[in-house]
Amino acid sequence: MGSGKVTTGSAPFDFQGKHVTVAGLGVSGVPAAKALHARGAIVTVVNDGDDARAREQAEELRALGITVRLGDGATLPEGTELIVTAPGWQPGKPLFRAAGEAGVPVWGDVELAWRLRGPDAAPWLAVTGTNGKTTTVRMLASILEAAGLRTAAVGNIGVSLLDAVLGEETYDVLAVELSSYQLHWAPSLRAHSAAVLNLAPDHLDWHGSMAAYAADKGRIYEGNQVACVYNVADQATEDLVRGADVEEGCRAVGFTLGTPGPSQLGVVEGLLVDRAFVENRQKNAQELAEVSDVRPPVPHNIANALAAAALARAFGVPAQAVRDGLRAFRPDAHRIEHVADIDGVAYVDDSKATNTHAAQASLAAYESIVWIAGGLAKGATFDELVAASAKHLRAVVLIGADRALIREALARHAPEVPVVDLDRTDTGAMVQAVTEAKRLAVAGDTVLLAPACASMDMFTNYNQRGDAFATAVGELRA
Template sequence: MTEADRLKDRRVVVAGLGVSGVPAAKVLHDLGARVTVVNGTAGDKQRAEAAELEALGIQVRLGDGDTLPEGTELVVTTPGWRPDSPLFTAAAGAGVEIWGDVELAWRLRGPGAAPWLAVTGTNGKTSTTRMLAAILGAAGLRTAAVGNIGVSLLDVVLGEQEYDVLAVELSSYQLHWAPGIRPHSAAVLNLAPDHLDWHGSMEAYAADKGRIYHGNQVACVYNAADPETERLVREADVQEGCRAIGFTLDAPRPSELGLVDGILVDRAFADDRQHSAQELAETSDVRPPAPHNIANALAAAALARAFGVPPAAVRDGLRAFRPDAHRIAEVATVAGVAYVDDSKATNTHATQASLATYDPIVWIAGGLAKGAVFDDLVAGAAGRLRAVVLLGADRALIREALTRHAPQVPVVELERTDTGAMAAAVAAASGLARPGDTVLLAPACASMDMFANYNERGDLFADAVLALASAPESGAGPGAH
């Protein structure tokens, strides 16, 4: 009996609507399960989604996400629901199993389904997953970048399109509720404190990230510069013969990929890895060629090589890849000052990588800290900072770290909290910057205190910069774009 057969007539509760919950509810309903969707909020968007599901005969309870419906036999949750939610406490007390939508997708894979090459980490997941898909595509493989990247795994797994292999981005939330997945190979790019309010501790967060290695068949890819990722490999229960493969920005040792004189090289899957390295690509093939992004490219290459992709496809895939918007995106050069949008740097780890790319910097930062501490970030970047412009709800936390570790750096603090604050921040930064400087939006914080999301925050930054560039006597040079 297949998993799909076992779901027929089962009473299943789907926790949450949105991009994960609605497809899960539809799939379960189509398989014959008796589905009830619960959602804690009841806004216009949720009512519209509920109406769509109710038209199919699916029960929806809005405004009550805490109560477990009587007779529930399985809970399928969307990623954002915290593990300590009352619904899950009730389910655990009743002995009811809880799956995430990723676990459901894995269990519903058919015979001969495409293997998964999986990627997680505190930062760089999306770029690495998309690089991986570009490399796989360059090798002539039918593939897609899916998972936490915005494409529902359920839609892909159950769709009509056939794939040879999938590049799968997985968040810590998704991995927490996916104990059964067994990727072909997987990578943990890095580990730094993030989402600790959800996981409860750094140890729990790391453990959830480490689930991605369990059951790996060919390669567990880790960051040689991050001992915690290697520790997770050592602790993983993998299939016989699965190898630990490191990536490094230094010259690689055997069973690593790394850099030699600006060349990305492979000493893990080369024919004679003890004595030679296989050239894969040049650093100029990676966009942007910032150190942390070259590390992402090496991780993507490691997973692709684990799947048997030839070296030329690594080079061609990296050349074809285009980075996401708001990730170290150069907006314009105005009066000799470069303006860079890294709005996607929503935590200290991502911002640390961004700050390490430029010197000197006028840094625009602030927003929702999510429990972050900024002392190490500021101390490490102090020598690169020309000035800092702060905005957002938790800006005082960054200001206090600057007072402790970079008291010589001028700070402009903006109290306004409307979206127009970004234009004011750009204006303040332009007044502080000198030719040759970089004005860098790398907030180290989430955006939702002032903006709809990091995309809107970055768009408003770019709008303000382009307005500055088009102003009379702006001095915008030929590098403006």
């Protein structure tokens, strides 16, 4: 079991005999509780819920001698010296207010993983942003693999960082996706290099303001060693780089869909090129790949590829590995996924477009669209999205609890666009939505599911929503 003392890259923390409260079960809380217990901590897990899954996880932990309190996530257990929280727990919760009053530090699972890294741990190439994180991290991992490096895509992507850090497998480098929630609770994180892909209003109910949301995203740049990668088209990401405290010699590296300047990656005549990690970058550029090597080669996905390439190049990956990695990469389901062509109309599933920023990028990728949209708005407004996308819209089919917000924005900014408002929020509404979209579309159009909203009013998650769309499209062909 060892001494319990950790001294890797952050202030040492001796867990032996320390009273640690783990806030939340789930994919992060259970491995955190086990890791702390194994290092001699006296662990208490608190959890708001008391459902069947929580009870099953609680029994697993209790069998190890870990105390679990279900249905009571608000009270700070007596004697707590550290809290390790699941990333989704909001900072304003009573548990954290009590911790602040008592002077108890709060870490997230990412902070814990960072503190538990061994002395020869793999460096982290980290990615955040409002949209595109998972795709970029998976592209990055594919490029690193093509360079012959032992790597994994981990973090908010679904593979626990704790598992990656504490598991038996060794890595040369990790491709790490980090959400704003995770970054909020990770004060000691210091990546090799990091990227903020974009910034747009999202999760403001959690962070409290756009400024707080941006500040948490910007934490990813703190202490970077080699490169802070930013989006030339999104000034807010460059502003975060300017405000970061980095290691001496760390560089700002931009990515752009236009012709790159020095210290940038960009696009020239159908090629992805690098003017950052080359000799004499004032005059020289290195071809990395063709735009056609990116799948799908739509603008926001090309931007993702450039960001991934920048991080890989910061780690010393050769140009050929960028090309080979992008060619080998296949995007996850429900991300600009081509489902079918029927009567000259393309049906595309971008159910992952759960906010306005993602939907706008998706809508910009096609010329003439029948747009299926709606769901839970999460406090978003839609005027900017509709105004920017109106020229691409042949028609719109609205579903979901907050569809009226989109309908009203359409009335203000695209009054000539036909709108079908489906007054239902049951899962079967998707079949009707696709049927209506087929009626409105003509050859050459794209029927695009890019809801700009969360899915939980009608579906378990965006995956189920995308599956419902694909099933409904399949029924059109039957």
